[in-house]
Amino acid sequence: MMDYIISVVTSRKPDAGTYSRVFVSLIGTEGTSDESEVGRENVYLSPGSKCSTKISCHHNLGKILLVTLRKEQVVSFPDLNWHCQDIWVEAPDGQKYYFPCNKWLCKDSNTITVREGWARKLNEDDVKQLQDHRIRELEEKRKIYKVLSQPPYRDRQAAWACADDVLTSKNRM
Structure with a gap:
């Protein structure tokens, strides 16, 4: 199994946090991962917080090109917008990838795809x-x-x- 560690940072803006569940998936040169929930169930993504998750794949994804984030409302909680500051990915070979996000996941547009941070x-x-x-x-x-x-x-x-x-x-x- 190939384990990828993904860390997602919520921005420090006072209204940046959410009670919603956030899922992440990776897109690499050699394939795409399944989704994994950031943090764990019943975790509030508070402003300034950093939550991590592990994605296990049966094959190497190659160079990580894109990260997809998806927000899903938790029943009985308000559907707050969420502001992602940035995403870090550590590949099984120790390679680290940085994805600056600085985007809102809103009630209606709840999925975004972010590319690696170096301008091209x-x-x-x-x-x-x-x-x-x-x-x-x-x-x-x-x-x-x-x-x-x-x-x-x-x-x-x-x-x-x-x-x-x-x-x-x-x-x-």
């Missing part, structure tokens, strides 16, 4: 999974900018409320 130019993405991820991110941003460039979204608050609607509508299609 388009021509430096030599792996198909990274090229596909870049295209999906750009399409999502184009939707937002297109909506925000049209009236009546001149006021910032209305524009960001609309942007949130555009982002979350992709999950309803």
Whole structure:
């Protein structure tokens, strides 16, 4: 078995924590892992906290390219948004990967995929999974900018409320 240790850090913003369950999966050059729950059941992801989990795979995933996070509401608890600061992955060979996240997982857009933290130019993405991820991110941003460039979204608050609607509508299609 190949064991990957994943540490997820909640940002220090006062409203960054959640009672929801958070699941993580890894995408590597040689395959994809199953999901694993971050922390353990009934753990509150409080602001500034660091929770870890272990993912065991039957095969080596190769170089870790992407990390997927998914938030799931716990029944009888409020469905709070959660802000992930960053993610660390330690591979079985000791290699460490850093994934800066700085993103919200919200009520309606509860899944995000994050790439490793080193900035790269388009021509430096030599792996198909990274090229596909870049295209999906750009399409999502184009939707937002297109909506925000049209009236009546001149006021910032209305524009960001609309942007949130555009982002979350992709999950309803």
